[in-house]
Amino acid sequence: MKVAIVGAGLIGHTIAHMLRETGDYEVVAFDRDQAALDKLAAEGIATQRVDSADSNAIKAAVQGFDALVNALPYYLAVNVAGAAKAAGVHYFDLTEDVRATQAIRNLGDGAAQAFMPQCGLAPGFIGIAAHELANRFSEVREVKMRVGALPEFPTNALKYNLTWSVDGLINEYCQPCEAIRESHTQWVQPLEGLEHFSLDGIEYEAFNTSGGLGTLCETLSGRVETLDYKSVRYPGHRDLIQFLLQDLRLSTDRDTLKTIMRRAVPSTAQDVVLIFVTVTGMRNGQLVQDVFTRKIFAKTVCGMPMSAIQITTAGAMCAVLDLFREGKLPQSGFVRQEQVSLRDFLANRFGQLYEGSTLDAMATTTTA
Template identity: 65%
Template sequence: MKIILLGAGHIGGAIATLLHDSGDYQVTVADREAAALAKVAEAGVATEVIDLSDLTLLTRLVSRFEVVVNALPYQMAIKAATAARAAGAHYFDLTEDVYATRAIRALAEGAGTVFMPQCGLAPGFVGIAAHELVKRFDSVRDVKMRVGALPEFPTNALKYNLTWSVDGLVNEYCHPCDAIRAGKLERVLPLEGLEHFMLDGTEYEAFNTSGGLGTLCETLAGQVESLDYKSVRYPGHRKLMKFLLEDLRLSEDQQTLKNLMRAAVPSTMQDVVLIFITVSGERDGQFSQETFSRKIFAQETRRGRMSAIQITTAAGICAAVDLLRTGRLPKAGFVGQESIALGDFLANRFGRAYHPQMRIEVGSEILAAA
C-alpha cells in the first residue's frame, strides 16, 4: 500500500518509521522543509520537498498514492482532506479541531474512499476505549474521560513541558468544548470544570479542553446522561493558563502566546501519557462503574528515544491505517474512531502500544515496558 505522509515533525517522523519498518507500506514523507525530512531519510524513508500550502501541488502529489496520512498542524486538515478527495485517496489525520472535522465529514459524503480524521490519542484511542466501556452497560449515567500528556519531571511554574504541537495545545485551551449534560448536547467553556484527583499517589487537576471527544458526543447522543472530556495537568497549571489567556487577553493574540511558550517552555522527551476513563450505569439490575486506566512512558528504541506522546499518537493513526489494509474498517465514507472495536485495536501490532504491558512489535522494532 502506497502512503503519502504529510509533515515530518515530531509526530510525523514517528509515524513514518513505524509504517516503514513494518515492511507492508511504501511510505513517502512530504514537507516544505528539507531539514525536517533529513531524519526520516536517514531511516530509509523516501522524502519529497514540496510547498504543502499550494492545493494544486498538493493534489498532484496525493494523486500518486493510495492513502494520505496527515500529520500537519490542524490548520491544514481541510486542505489536505480536499486534496485527498480530489485525488480519490483514503484520508487519515490527527486533528483535534472540531470545525475541521465537520468540514471533513462533509467532504466524505459520497466518497468512494475512507475519510477518518482524529486518529491520535485524544481524539482517537480514548474514544475507542470509552465506547467499548459504554457497550458493556444496559444503560449509562456518566462517561468521564481524563487524558494528559505530561512531563515526568516538571520544574517550572506551569508544571509543564512541551510534548506536542504548541498550535494544538493553544487551540484546545481556547475553543468551546462538546459535552452531554442531562442527556442533551451542550457546549462548555474551556479551562472550566476544574477538578482534582489522585492516581498512583500523584495529585492531578483536570479541566475542560476542546476536541478530545471527537465524534463521541454525536454517537452517544440519547444514550448517556452525561459525557465530558478534560485534560489532565499537575495542580496549578490551569490557574496560570487562565491568567495568560483571560487576564492578559492572549486568547485574542494566540500567536504571541505560542511564541512565548516556544521560547520559554522547554520541550521534553521524558514524558508520560495518562488515560483515565470511567463509565457508570446500570448493568444486570445493579448500578456499577467500570474504569479504563493507562500510564504510558517514553521508551528507548533502536532508532532512538520515542516520547510517550509520539508512541501513543503514532500508534493510533498507524493502527487505523493497518485496520483499513486488513479489511477491519468500513471501505468508504466518514469513519469515526468509535467504529473500531477496542479488541481489534489492541490486537493490532501498532495498537499494542496501549496494552497494559506496553509492547509493540513492528518488523524488528520492539517497544517494551520498562
C-alpha cells in the first residue's frame, strides 16, 4: 500500500517510521519544513518538499497514492482533505477539531474513497473503547471518557509538559464541547465540569475539553442518558489554565499564548498516557458498571525511543490504516472511529501497543 504522510513533525515522523518498519507500506513524507524532512530522509524514508497550505500542490503530489495520512495541525485539515478527494486517494487524519471533522464528513459523504478523520488517541481509540463497552448493555445510563497525556515526573506549576501539538492543546481548551445530558445533546463550556479521582494511589483532576468524543454523541443519541469527555491532568492545572485563558484573556490571543507555552513549558519524552472509560447501565435486569483502563508509558518501539503520546497517537493511526488495508473497515464514504471493532484493534500488530507489546516483536507477522 502506497501512503503519503503529509506533515513530518513528531507524530508524522513516528507514523512514517512505524509503517515503513513493517515492510508492508511504501511511505513518502511531505512537508514544507526541509529540516523535518531531512530527519526522515536520514532514516531512508522518501520525502518531498511541498507547501502544506497549498491544496493544489498537495493534490498534485499525492497522485497515484492509495492513501493520504494528514499529520498537520487541525486548521489545515479541511484543505488537505479536499486535496485528497480531488486526487482520488483515501483520507485519514488526527484532528480533534469539531468543525473540521464536520467539513470532512461533508466531503466524505457519498465519496468513492474513504474519509476517516480523528484516528488518534482522543478522538480515536477512546471512542472505539467506549462504544464497545456501551454495546454490552441493554440500557445505557452513563458513559464517561477520560484521557490524559501527562508527564511522568511533573515539576512545574502547571504540572504539565508539552507532549503533542501546542495548537491542538490550546484549541481543545478553548472550543465548546459536545455532551449528552438527560438524553439530549448539548454544548458545554471547556474547563468546566471539574472533578477529582485517584487511580493507583495518584490524584488526578478532569475537566471538559473539546473534540475528544468524536462522533459518539450522534452515534449514541437516543441510547444514552449521559455522555461526556474530559481531559485528565494533575490537580491545580485547570485553575492555572483558566487564569491564562480567561483572566488574562489569552483565549482571544492564541498566538501570544502559544509563544508563552513554547518558551516556558518544556517538552518531555518521559510521559504516561492514562485512559479511563466507565459505562453504567442495565444488563440482565441488573445495574452494572464496566471499566476499561490503560496506562501506557514511553518506551522503545521499532528501535526508536518514543513517548507515550507518540506510541498511542501514531499507533492508533497505524492500526486503523492496517485494518482498512485488510478490508475490515468500509472502503468508501465517511468512516467513524466507532465502526472499528475494539477486538480487531487490540489484536492488530499496532493496536497491541495499547496492551504493552512492542512492535519489534510483531514486525514478522505481516500480511500481504
